[in-house]
Amino acid sequence: MADAADYATELNxxxxxxxxxxxxxxAASHATECDxxxxxIPDARxxxxxxxxxxxxxxxIRELKAKGVRR
Structure with a gap:
């Protein structure tokens, strides 16, 4: 019989x-152009x-918008 720890392990x-x-x-998508x-998108990035x-x-820009910063 499974206990709570077993359920938690399975869920994890x-x-x-x-x-x-x-x-x-x-990672497999290898986007080459910015959405x-x-x-x-540069090779280094x-x-x-x-x-x-x-x-x-x-x-x-996305990160600034997420923080609520206006341009």
């Missing part, structure tokens, strides 16, 4: 497996952050 394993699958999918401006979907400039 499912969550981890899903996160890893999601990350692998993002926001359409410019090329794609190597450093293979999951990146935006160029560094657009990512900076």
């Amino acid at each position: 394993e499912r969550h981890l497996a899903g996160a890893l699958a999601s990350r692998a999918h993002l 926001d401006c359409g410019d090329d 794609r190597k450093a952050a293979p999951f990146a979907r935006t160029c560094i400039e657009c990512q900076g």
Whole structure:
């Protein structure tokens, strides 16, 4: 009979497996163009952050907007 610890372990394993699958999918997408401006994402950024979907400039703008900073 499974106890609470077994359920928690199973839930944790499912969550981890899903996160890893999601990350692998993002890394495999190898975006070459920014989702926001359409410019090329530089090779250095794609190597450093293979999951990146935006160029560094657009990512900076997204982060400022998330903080509530107005331009």
